[in-house]
Amino acid sequence: MQQLEDLAREAVQLAQGGFEAEASRQMQICNACRYCESFCAVFPAMTRRLDFTSADMHYLANLCHNCGACLHACQYAPPHEFAVNIPQAMAQVRSDTYAQYAWPRAFGALYRRNGLVFALATALGLALFLVMVLASRGQLLHEPLAGNFYAVFPHNLLVAMFGAAFGWAVLALAIGATRFWRGHSPGPMERGAAGEALKNILTLTYLDGGHGDGCNEESDRFTLARRRFHHLTFYGFMLCFASTCVATLYHYVLNLHAPYALGSLPVILGTLGGIGLLVGPAGLLWLNLRRAPQHGDAKQKPMDRAFIALLFATSLTGLALLAWRDTSSMALLLAVHLGCVMALFLTLPYGKFAHAVYRCAALLKWNVEKRQPNRLQLGAD
Structure with missing residues (x-):
């Protein structure tokens, strides 16, 4: 125990400030204790290191799912003088x-500015612009168009606009993930690593x-609510994406053009996905709003809530458009x-969505790394 306390005090003295240094200090304490080694991937990955570089800390931080279990189990958590709070330290490094x-x-500075007000203002501003375009053309209120969206905005125009925005998001996130992967190479890809990561x-x-x-959310009580709401959000998003892909296949390959019937595959997938993207983000x-402040970085809450709000607004307006697509207000709802x-596409690369990309990369790194020989154990042997 005395050795652990000496190590902790030495680590405190060596810390030079900054989120990475603080997280590294706490990791060194955890590496001496190892009580939480079976909790998640962060701690067994930690045991493969004696010290922690900047790349190591970014890797471990994105392995952390912020479940809060280690904070509630830790004997050195605040108000202890060691002040070990891994969920909060890792959240700050992830930022x-x-x-x-x-x-x-x-x-990169956009991550710190991507708050709720910015996200909603972007969405409202773009929607207002499209509404004004329709009003100038006298199309804001119209005779029912049987759900034909392309009578309001041409198909090729929508493909060009939204394809460019989504393409930019994919490119920016792919380059960021590549930089992240190169920052810490886990070694050669081993058989089964990709499948287990998936x-x-x-x-x-x-x-x-x-x-x-x-x-652990706001107390020591365990709950699966966060996992379930994440699943609803993730699979809701994927179902909506699948709906778009199927509709693209219908349009370009099968020569079947929108609007599609309520019982068609694109509409069913989109409806189920939309429901998931209502319940999950809510x-x-x-x-x-309820989570204890010790469980994360309070400065990131505006970014978190901005992404949640955009997902919810996108789903809500999409379902409303489906419900009233045969009415005279269809063009307004479409805009x-x-x-x-x-707004969602434009903020994807510089908002909370990035955490999914880096976490997937970190999980793949871990599943590759754990199949490699542990050099520390080999040295001890």
């Missing part, structure tokens, strides 16, 4: 990850609190929905 690996690099991603393995009972916002979608 630096997004900014440091952003492309273009100058846009399983971890699709099942949210590390949101089980290390024991299967779930996360639940995540509810948890975000509002497209404004929300465009």
Whole structure:
């Protein structure tokens, strides 16, 4: 015990400030204790290191799912003088990850400005612009068009606008993820690593609190609510994406053009996805408002809530458009929905969505790394 306390005090003295230094200090204490080694991937990955570089800290921070289990189990958590709070320290480093690996690099500052007001103002501004375009053309209120969106905005125009915005988001996130991967190479790809990483991603393995009972939110009580709301959000998003892909296939390959019947595959997928993107983000916002401040970085809450709000608004306006697509207000609803979608696409590379990309990369790194020999154990042997 005395050795652990000496190590902790030495680490405090060596810390030079900054989120990475503070997280490294806490990791060194955890590396001496190792009580939480079975909780999630962060701690076994930690045991493969004696010290922690900047790249190591970014890697470990993005492995952390912020479930809160280690904070509630830790004997050195505040108000102890060691002040070990891994969920909060890792959340702060993740924010630096997004900014440091952003492309273009100058846009990294947008992560700190992407708050709720900015996101909603962007969505409302774009929607208002489209509404004004329709009003200037006398199309704001019209005779029912049988759900034909392309009678309001031409198909090729929508493809060009939203394809460019989505393409930019994909490019920026792909370059950021590539930079993140190169920052810490886990070694050669081993058989089974990608498959296990995919399983971890699709099942949210590390949101089980290390024991299967779930996360700690505002208290010591375990709950699976956060894992379930994340699943609804993720799979809702993927169903909406699948709906768009199927509709594209119908249009360009099968020569079947919108509008599609309520029983068609694109509409069914979009409706189910939209419901998921209503319930999931609403639940995540509810948890975000209730969660104890020690469980994360308070400065990131505006960015978190901005992404949640845009997902919710996109889904709500999309379902409303589907419900009233055969009425005279269809064009107005379409303009509002497209404004929300465009705002979501434009902020994807510089908002909370980035955490999904970097976390997937970190999980793949871990599944590659854990299949490599542990050099520390080999040295001890």
